[in-house]
Amino acid sequence: MALAATSNDLGIDIEAIREHVPVRRCKNIAGQSIYRAGQPFGAIYLVHAGSYKTSELAEDGREQVTGFRMRGDLIGVESIGLKTYSSDVIALEDSEVWELPYPAVLRACLHMPELQSRLTFALAAEIRCDRSWMLMLGTLAAERRVAAFLLDVAARYARLGYSAKHFILRMSRIDMASFLALKHETVSRALSRLHDQSFIDVQRREIRVLDVDGLRSMAGISTALN
Amino acid sequence: MALAATSNDLGIDIEAIREHVPVRRCKNIAGQSIYRAGQPFGAIYLVHAGSYKTSELAEDGREQVTGFRMRGDLIGVESIGLKTYSSDVIALEDSEVWELPYPAVLRACLHMPELQSRLTFALAAEIRCDRSWMLMLGTLAAERRVAAFLLDVAARYARLGYSAKHFILRMSRIDMASFLALKHETVSRALSRLHDQSFIDVQRREIRVLDVDGLRSMAGISTALN
DNA sequence: GCTTGCTGTTACAAACCGTTACAAACCGTT
């Protein structure tokens, strides 16, 4: 069970959905939001290109990044059943999502029983993924968290057909830190120390994984990748 | 939006479900598990009496309590779609759940369209709840976390018709600490300090809330109990 | 009554991470 800062793909034919749901392509430039907490809920989204962060906001201003989404990930399912979205989603780079209007998705579920179960499965997967991160946040020290995070990012790139050994982080140190419940300086230090131990090469957002097993043992062995 | 160490009630007529699903009552004595990670998935459960903790286990032995469930809460939805359960659920006291065999639930959804949407809503609520706790764990210091936790427990007792000002915690300091990503000594110290500030009375597991507003301001104002 | 074991509390020391501050690298713009 991968950690995954997100759940994952619908695993269903988007073309089949298209027959019942009017799919609109939405482009976002870096920094732009798909939706923000409080805006009326109307659709869920499938990431087609680029990447996004989701974040929670408290009344008193505290904020926490709760996940990063990339191609194939669903966005907005946490707000199903609500009148308004419950969180913020912001593009980390120029990106594109496909908008799936929710009333239409519901209707499509009646014609495609498979879609309903896929959607339910996606929701359950999201819960499992969140719980895995809770386990990680609650039990690993700073440096280990960063190691686990890198392994997760690597695994997700691998699933998309990209290199798991060499990739560019799309998020800032601050976003990473927020997600990992750390300060950005601590993330910097952790990355430096992982470099000192020859587990990785870091050049700002460019990461080269030199020793997967080293990282894995830091992260609690096979917590990510596979 | 309350935090809730759990999502919440199905909000649907259990009698209506009974017409399509063979509901079995299962009693558990304190310490007994409903299921453990790895056991074949076959049913979801509705808590009827008592309370349970859910916990995640890593391959290397790390363990984390991810929630506490009481009357009206659903258990097992995170494992929907899997062959085996992904976490452990253990009774904190002598308790009872109603077992809802999942294949039967799926079939019932066809006859009761309402049930399907309720279930989806329950899953989405679970995600939102987990995210709220991530926000809390990521942004509040130890003492504030404990305050937020107490407010959440109080709110949940209130929803069940019990006192929100005077209640008995059903979980040990160790379980509380695990859930809050703290050490049990830290929880003890935090409770003592909340007592010193006259926010609460503590007598081991017996809690008396003396100053709700004080607690709330610690927890980031109306994060719970709204 | 007396263990035995578990749970909870408290004190003190130690470790880790956060805070603060500043420097360096990068980016887009001029």
Place this chain on the structure above:
DNA sequence: AACGGTTTGTAACGGTTTGTAACAGCAAGC
């Protein structure tokens, strides 16, 4: 090429949390 603004890296210091230990309360069992 030079300029500001943003992001990232590094360091010293301080504070919160943890680790360790000893002790008290409580329940079950002998």
